[in-house]
Amino acid sequence: xxxxxxxxxxxxxxxxxxxxxxxxxxxxRREEVLQLFDTLHTVFPQWTIMSCPMMHPGIHYASKNCFxxxxxxxxxxxxxxxxxxxxxxxxxxxQKDLYDCFSLVHDSLEGISPDEHHLYRYIxxxxxxxxxxxxxxxxxxxxxxxxxxxxxxxxxIFRDVTEEKPY
Numbered sequence: 001x002x003x004x005x006x007x008x009x010x011x012x013x014x015x016x017x018x019x020x021x022x023x024x025x026x027x028x029r030r031e032e033v034l035q036l037f038d039t040l041h042t043v044f045p046q047w048t049i050m051s052c053p054m055m056h057p058g059i060h061y062a063s064k065n066c067f068x069x070x071x072x073x074x075x076x077x078x079x080x081x082x083x084x085x086x087x088x089x090x091x092x093x094x095q096k097d098l099y100d101c102f103s104l105v106h107d108s109l110e111g112i113s114p115d116e117h118h119l120y121r122y123i124x125x126x127x128x129x130x131x132x133x134x135x136x137x138x139x140x141x142x143x144x145x146x147x148x149x150x151x152x153x154x155x156x157i158f159r160d161v162t163e164e165k166p167y
Contacts, residue, residue: 007095010102011083015054017106022114023151027058033153036145037061044157052142052154054083061155069138069160071130091127091135098126105142118146125161136162 018024025033033051041049041063048069051061066074080086090098105122112120121143128138139161145153 014106025153030059048158055154089129094126117144136160
């Protein structure tokens with residue numbers, strides 16, 4: 001098991017790199033971003049969509065179906081989406097692998113021009129403890145949208161894949 005502080009430090013390395021080298025969408029584009037996410041959610045209603053709270057603290061968005069995926073209200077997820085609040089819900093046996101994945105993401109982003117971040121996405125699968133205490137298998141996909149001349153918009157989409165059967 002990876003201590004939560006170490007997992008948080010690795011996630012913060014990714015954040016620090018982006019903050020230092022990437023132009024990010026600012027709060028001045030908040031309404032445009034919220035409208036975009038609302039539209040995405042109508043196209044993909046089974047996914048929970050969330051802006052990255054670390055990259056865009058002035059534009060925080062979480063779709064209204066948080067309870068369906070996480071077992072917590074949207075308000076709870078908005079308040080607890082910072083990594084230090086999110087990581088304790090990850091199954092202890094999955095924390096080391098997630099740590100390794102965040103380290104890989106950091107190394108990968110350093111080798112990619114910020115203008116090309118929107119060409120890549122990172123998909124994680126891990127067990128997450130819902131509000132009712134039950135663990136689910138979570139599909140956690142990190143991606144970027146490049147908004148015209150406004151910079152990169154970092155977001156994640158989540159889905160409970162516990163009951164899915166591969167074909």
